[in-house]
Every structure is written in C-alpha cells, then in structure tokens.
Amino acid sequence: MLARLTLPQKFLLLGAIAVLMIAIPTWLYLRTANEAMTTYEAEQRGLPAVVRVxxxxxxxxxxxxxxxxxxxxxxxxxxxxxxxxxxxxxxxxxxxxxxxxxxxxxxxxxxxxxxxxxxxxxxxxxxxxxxxxxxxxxxxxxxxxxxxxxxxxxxxGLSLDPHVDSYQLIQAMYYQMPALTEELGKLRARGAVLLTRKEGSQDDRFIVAQLLARAEDRLGQMRNAFDKSAHANPRVASELGPLMQAASSATLALAQRTQSDIVRPAALTASADEYFAATTQTIESLYAANDAASRLLGKQLGERVDAFERDRILMLLAQLALVAGAAWTGVLVARSITRPLNQTVDVAQRVAGGNLVNDFDVGPPTEVGQLLRALRDMSESLGRIVGEVRGSVDTINAATHDIASGNADLSARIESQASSLEETASSMEQLTATVRQNVEHAQRANTLVQEATAAAGSGSEVVQRVVATMGEIDASSRRIVDIISVIDAIAFQTNILALNAAVEAARAGEQGRGFAVVASEVRTLAQRSATAAREIKELIDHSVTKVGQGNALAGGAGTAMAQILDSVRRVAGLMQDIALASSEQSAGIEQVNQAITQMDDVTQHNAALVEQTAAASASLEQQAEALARAVGIFTVAPGGQKPVGTTGTGVRAIAS
CATH class of the missing domain: 1.20.120 (Four Helix Bundle (Hemerythrin (Met), subunit A))
Known part of the structure; x- marks a missing residue:
C-alpha cells in the first residue's frame, strides 16, 4: 500500500504520525494538568467553605x-x-x-x-x-x-493535596488546629465555670488536666505538621512562622496558667473573666494563624492554578510552535526531495523524448544529488553513445547503399558473364564435335599409313617386279597422292580448328590457358602433318615422274624402296602421333567442355546468389535508413556525432 503513495502523501502520513506522537503526550499532559487544575480549583472553592465551618x-x-x-x-x-x-x-x-x-x-x-x-x-x-x-x-x-x-x-480535596507543604499546612490548620481550639474551648468553658464558682472538685480538676493534656498533644501534632510544611516551603516559615510561634507560645502560657490557676491550687481564686479572656485570646491567636494560613493557601492555590494555566498555554504554544516548525521543516524537506525528484523526472522524460542535451545543476552531494549526478552522467554517456551510433548508422547507411549499388553492378556483370559462358559452351560443343571428327580422320589416316607401310614392305619383295608392275605402282602412287591430299586437307582443317581454339582460349583468358596450350600443340602437329604430307606428295610425284625411268633405275630400286619404306614408316609414326595427339586433344577439349559447363552452372548459381545478395542489400539499406530515422530522434550536443567504420568509397571498391 505504501508503494502506491506519492511522496507528499507519505510525508503527510509521517506528519500525521508525528502529530499523533505529539498529541497523545500533550493530551495526557493536558488531562493531568486539567485534573490538577480541577483539584486546585476545588481546593480554592473548599477553602472558604472550611473557613466558614x-x-x-x-x-x-x-x-x-x-x-x-x-x-x-x-x-x-x-x-x-x-x-x-x-x-x-x-x-x-x-x-x-x-x-x-x-x-x-x-x-x-x-x-x-x-x-x-x-x-x-x-x-x-x-x-x-x-x-x-x-x-x-x-x-x-x-x-x-x-x-x-x-x-x-x-x-x-484539601485532605489529598499533592504538595507536601500545602498538605502538611492543611493538616496543621484545618485538622489539628480545630481540634486544638476545641480542647482549648472546652478548657475555657470548664475553667471559667470553676473559677466563677470559686470551687472545683478533684474530678473537675482531673477533667481540666485531661483537657489540658489533650490540648498539648494537639499542639504538638499541629506544630509537627507545620514544621514539615515550613521545611518543605520556606515561604510558609517566613509568612506563618511568627504567628504560629505566637499561637504556640500563647497556648503553652495558657497551659501553665491553667495549671497554676485551676489544676494545682487548693482554692480557686483567679478571675474567671481574665481566664476566659486569656483562653479566648489564645484561641484567637490560633485562628489568626489559621486565617493567615488560609490566605497563604489561597495564594498558593491561585499561583498553582495560574502556573498550570500558564504552563498549559506555554505547552500548547510550544507544541503548536513545534508542530508548525516540524510542518515547515517537513515542507522544506519534502520540497528538497520532491523538487530534485521532479527535476529528475523532467530530465528522464526529456531523455525518453530523445533530448540528450541536459545541462543542469545537481545540487549538494545528497542522495537525490547523487541520483541527479548519475542521471546527468547517464545522459552525457547516452549522448556520446547515440552520437557514435548515429555516425556509425550514417556510415552503415552509406555503405549499404554502396553495397546495394555494387551488388546491382555485380549482378549485371554476372549475368553478362553467364551469357558469355553460354556462348563459349556452345562453341566448345562445336569444337568438340570437330575434334572428334579430326580424331576419326586421323585414325583412318593411321590405318592407311599402316597399309602403305605393308605395301612398301611388299614393294621391297616384289622390287624385281617393279618394272612389270609400274603401271600398278603408278596407280598406287596416284592413290597415295589422293590420300596425301586428304591428309594435307585434314592437317589444314586441324590447323584451322587449332587456330580457332587458340582464339577461343584467348577469349577465355586465364581459364582457357591450358586449352590454348593444347591448341598450340595440335596446331604444331597439324603443321608437321602438312609438312610431312607435302614431302610425301613430292616424293610420290617424283616417283611418278620417275616411273618412266623406273625400268632404267631398277638397279637402284632396292635402295629407293628402302628409302620409301623408311619414309613410310616415318609417316606411319607421324600419323600415329597425329592420332594420339588428336585423341589427347579430344580428351582435353572434353575436359574443357566439362569445365566450361561447370563454370556455367557455377555462374548461374552465382547469379542467383548475387540476386539474393542484392535483395538482402536493399533490405539492409532500408533497415539502415529506418535505424538512421530512429536514431535521428535523439538530440545530442554539437560534436557528439563521430562517424566510424568503413567509408562508402571503400565499400564501393570492395563491391567492384
């Protein structure tokens, strides 16, 4: 429940408790004071009544x-x-x-x-x-x-007076003294009668002696109570002491006179009027002391009533002043707490509203001052952090914009590269088909060369029949010329294909370097094949030219056939090399084709990834702009914004 109360309400609650803490003792004091005043006022009313009695x-x-x-x-x-x-x-x-x-x-x-x-x-x-x-x-x-x-x-309440001096004085003057005057009055009446009759029996004298003894006892009790009162209050001794002493002396003197005039003498010769007057004078002295005591008691009771009234008024005034001072102090304390707290709430609201520029006085180093100081430090720290965040957000915003632009450019380039790779793949497929065809031709040429080798071997055996079969040789030579022409054409086509492959490898750049090497080797082999074919053709032409002369040169036919056999064998070797190179070229082109196909797949996948990256970059750019707008609601001190991180130029360079 206390947690729901505001500070003013809590201070009011404390004030109410403090008022109760003051009011209860004050009420008890006032009740006691009122009871005492009631007692004193009752005693004041009782004094005249007792005096009349x-x-x-x-x-x-x-x-x-x-x-x-x-x-x-x-x-x-x-x-x-x-x-x-x-x-x-x-x-x-x-x-x-x-x-x-x-x-x-x-x-x-x-x-x-x-x-x-x-x-x-x-x-x-x-x-x-x-x-x-x-x-x-x-x-x-x-x-x-x-x-x-x-x-x-x-x-x-006179018999229950709470003060020793007045209680003992009341006991002396209103209880012991009346009893003493009664004994003296009895003594006066009996003594005056005896002195009037001028005679008295022993019983009469004994009664007088008893009355005198009781009077002396009452006098002692009265003096004892009076002495206690005088000891407790010197004012009693100073104002009533002489009267009490005179009354006591008169009583003692009367006792001696009674002894000498009535109790002891055999004949009663003293004057009754004088004894009556002396006794009356003694009693009057006692009543005079009683009247003075009544006046003194009246003064004391009046002073006590006035003192209690004054003390009560002073107490009430003091309590009112204390309550007023406590209330004013409570107001000041409440203000000293609520005002800084209100200032704290205002600062917190301004911070919540985005205003981080809060320059205020934190006041003395109290608990609230420490709270204000911590709030100011928090505001300054938040200002610095928000400034740095704002700078970072601006940098991130620019970077995301550059990334988005770079991703868009990269996406376009990837798409262009994918198109180029598709064209390259198509060209490689055509090149692969051509190379496969060259391989088949090379294999057929190899077969033919092997057959030529066998024929050359057979020619060595039938060299003796050369002349006879020159016609057949001429026909075979012509067939060889045709075959050589085909080989020459194959070499020429291979050279053209190798040249095209080199051009495509050059276009492929770094990835086509291996393919360019293979194309260069193929071209070299094609050139060698063309050279060999021309040489063979020249030899065959020479052989045909010399057919007519064959008969004449039969003697040198063996040597020529040996040379022919060697040349054919060399051609067979070359054709084998061409076939092998063509096979290797076909395998390499197959690998290049597969690599380009994989590159095409990777490029297509990269294009998809780049598109996703571009979309993510656009979303990131939107989020960065939203973050910039969110941070933009904060107001920071000048110079509080510190850009950090990668610049836009660096991001654009990385994207490029």
Missing part, C-alpha cells in the same frame, strides 16, 4: 463558654446574646456551604448540628438548661461541625 466552630465555642458562665451566674448574658446572633448568621451561611457540598453525610450532620444548636440556643436563652447539659449539647454541635469541616475538606 471553622468560623462557625469558633463562634459556637465562644457561645458555649459564655453560656456556661451565664448559666453559673456570671455576667455574660449580653455578650452571649450577641454571640448567639453571630452563630445564627454563620449557620445561615453554612446552609449554602452544605448545599454546595452536595453530600448526604454532610447534610445529615448539618441537620443534627442545626437542630441541636437551635435547641441549646433556645434553652440557654430561656434558662431551661443547666450548665453541664449546655456544655454537652454545645460540644456535640461543635463535634458535628468539626466533622462537617473534615468532610468538606475531603470533598474539595
């Missing part, structure tokens, strides 16, 4: 103490009535806190606390309750309020 606790504690004094005959009714109004007003505000908390446990505790408060409020105002029941009811209301404060802190 603690204000209600503080006012209820004060009303408890003032009610205890008033029910024991003290003069605090006016202040108690004012504090009652404050508690009613604060309870009215707590209705909104409970409604916003939207928690069943908080709602149930709030219903019970409000009911008990209204009951004890009305009872104290009407003096229908004693101090102990008032104390117990007030304590129950305060306990429910403290529990509501804890639940509200849990609902808004």
């Amino acid at each position: 603690l204000q209600a606790v503080k006012l209820t504690q004060q009303h408890r103490g003032l009610s205890a004094i008033a029910l024991n005959g003290g003069g605090t009714e006016g202040r108690r009535a004012e504090r009652q109004k404050d508690v009613d007003a604060m309870f009215g505000e707590l209705d909104a806190v409970v409604t916003a908390a939207d928690n069943a446990d908080v709602a149930a505790l709030w219903r019970d606390a409000r009911r008990d408060w209204e009951t004890v409020r009305d009872a104290v105002a009407a003096r229908r309750i004693n101090a102990a029941d008032s104390f117990a009811t007030h304590t129950a209301v305060i306990g429910r309020l403290l529990r509501i404060g804890e639940l509200v802190g849990d609902i808004y």
